[in-house]
Amino acid sequence: MATNNSVADQDTHFFGDVCNNFDYAAKFTKHDAGLLDQIKSCNSVYRFRFPIRRGNDFEVIDAWRVEHSQHQSPTKGGIRYSEMVNEDEVMALAALMTYKCAIVNVPFGGAKGGIKINPKNYSLQELENITRRYTVELIRKNFIGPSIDVPAPDYGSGEREMSWIADTYATMNPGQLDAMGCVTGKPIALQGIAGRREATGRGVAIAIRECVSIAEDMNKLGLPTGISGKTIIVQGLGNVGYYSAKFLAEFGAIIVGLCEYEGAIYNPDGLDVEAVFQHRKATGSILDYPGSKQEFKHSAEGLEQPCDILVPAALENQITVANIRNIKAKIIAEAANGPTSPEAETIFYQNGGIIIPDMYVNAGGVTVSYFEWLKNLSHVAFGRINRRFEENTNLNLVNMVEGITGVALTPMQRSTIVRGASELELVNSGLEDTMIRSYHEIRETFKANPSIDTLRTAAFVGAINKIAVSYQNLGVWP
Numbered sequence: 442m443a444t445n446n447s448v449a450d451q452d453t454h455f456f457g458d459v460c461n462n463f464d465y466a467a468k469f470t471k472h473d474a475g476l477l478d479q480i481k482s483c484n485s486v487y488r489f490r491f492p493i494r495r496g497n498d499f500e501v502i503d504a505w506r507v508e509h510s511q512h513q514s515p516t517k518g519g520i521r522y523s524e525m526v527n528e529d530e531v532m533a534l535a536a537l538m539t540y541k542c543a544i545v546n547v548p549f550g551g552a553k554g555g556i557k558i559n560p561k562n563y564s565l566q567e568l569e570n571i572t573r574r575y576t577v578e579l580i581r582k583n584f585i586g587p588s589i590d591v592p593a594p595d596y597g598s599g600e601r602e603m604s605w606i607a608d609t610y611a612t613m614n615p616g617q618l619d620a621m622g623c624v625t626g627k628p629i630a631l632q633g634i635a636g637r638r639e640a641t642g643r644g645v646a647i648a649i650r651e652c653v654s655i656a657e658d659m660n661k662l663g664l665p666t667g668i669s670g671k672t673i674i675v676q677g678l679g680n681v682g683y684y685s686a687k688f689l690a691e692f693g694a695i696i697v698g699l700c701e702y703e704g705a706i707y708n709p710d711g712l713d714v715e716a717v718f719q720h721r722k723a724t725g726s727i728l729d730y731p732g733s734k735q736e737f738k739h740s741a742e743g744l745e746q747p748c749d750i751l752v753p754a755a756l757e758n759q760i761t762v763a764n765i766r767n768i769k770a771k772i773i774a775e776a777a778n779g780p781t782s783p784e785a786e787t788i789f790y791q792n793g794g795i796i797i798p799d800m801y802v803n804a805g806g807v808t809v810s811y812f813e814w815l816k817n818l819s820h821v822a823f824g825r826i827n828r829r830f831e832e833n834t835n836l837n838l839v840n841m842v843e844g845i846t847g848v849a850l851t852p853m854q855r856s857t858i859v860r861g862a863s864e865l866e867l868v869n870s871g872l873e874d875t876m877i878r879s880y881h882e883i884r885e886t887f888k889a890n891p892s893i894d895t896l897r898t899a900a901f902v903g904a905i906n907k908i909a910v911s912y913q914n915l916g917v918w919p
């Protein structure tokens with residue numbers, strides 16, 4: 442029997458880093474030490490193993506689900522499929538989910554799952570077996586359910602895995618009306634929601650656009666105001682990186698660099714994100730893309746090229762003391778979870794840059810997951826009941842205004858005004874509103890206290906205060 446167990450040899454500083462950030466920010470709050478300790482710790486850490494058959498052999502899979510905080514229910518967070526996954530990482534990511542949800546006012550506690558495999562090494566059938574068995578293990582310990590803990594996609598997982606989870610849960614809970622709310626990020630056909638797939642990237646792009654729209658802050662950085670013409674390097678062309686780059690380009694930014702495992706490409710005049718994506722799909726590599734002016738065999742070099750904004754959208758610990766001084770960007774927008782080490786962050790701020798922190802920047806995914814969960818519990822798609830009514834109301838209004846003024850609208854103008862909102866439009870507008878409001882909440886905390894030296898600390902302070910109120914409302918703390 443083979444096992445891919447190697448917990449002991451893993452890095453174990455990520456959760457510690459999150460806790461250090463928490464402790465630092467907690468100094469700017471006035472909460473009881475016990476309450477702070479309760480908020481900070483991981484409430485439940487479930488580590489388990491299960492065997493799967495591979496040909497004539499068996500393999501034992503290591504897996505985790507961590508529920509960091511139940512100050513709100515359900516807990517929420519993705520499941521990472523990666524051979525690098527370890528308990529410390531899952532705990533750190535679960536904790537970040539708690540703070541992330543608080544920052545964007547999504548009423549969930551934080552959780553995260555991990556399955557220690559490289560999905561590329563397994564057949565479709567094996568992946569399905571692993572995912573279904575993982576789900577059964579969660580069910581057995583009450584670690585999944587629409588009101589308990591609701592997984593979602595993360596690095597290495599997507600809609601396909603979520604549908605296996607939903608199906609397994611529904612099969613084992615016959616008659617449970619809300620069963621589909623046990624997981625989000627499902628395909629639309631299985632009661633997923635329009636816009637979830639691109640939500641994290643869209644949220645990243647909105648977060649950056651909002652940040653650079655504030656003249657006062659841009660003046661300090663020596664950058665012009667507005668997203669138009671900003672030069673951006675994106676690390677990672679997975680779901681988050683791809684959609685971040687695509688929407689940033691749509692907003693008018695210039696994607697000058699893209700980095701992946703195999704290397705990086707750069708063109709100061711801009712890269713066509715879709716063309717690069719298709720090139721990589723066809724050739725298996727970002728390199729040799731005809732539209733690039735420079736290529737780097739070492740992906741890390743790509744991060745160090747000239748740009749206004751760097752968007753790490755891959756994994757944690759990509760920007761450290763080893764490379765921070767070479768980074769030319771003035772703004773780092775953390776689309777991945779934990780991409781910047783604490784030491785690197787300090788140096789970056791000392792050198793006059795700012796970092797828009799992960800737990801805010803990548804919160805678009807969980808925000809739209811929240812909408813999906815609401816849709817599953819209400820058993821109706823957003824817009825279904827009111828769309829036609831809105832259209833009729835708008836139509837009456839347009840007819841009346843045309844009648845009074847004698848001015849006839851063009852068919853195009855008419856249909857723009859009259860149209861009722863689709864689910865996708867409602868989701869996108871809810872997401873946009875959430876990202877914009879949350880940015881200003883963080884910024885206001887940052888500005889209100891000159892001793893708060895980073896946006897991350899400001900984001901933590903806001904999150905801690907909100908979570909503390911939840912505990913107080915639960916009557917757990919005075």
Ligand code: GLU
Pocket residue numbers: 517518519520591592593594595596625778803804806807808810
């Ligand atoms: N895995 C994503 C995250 O880290 C999404 C979580 C969710 O939608 O629950 O935010």
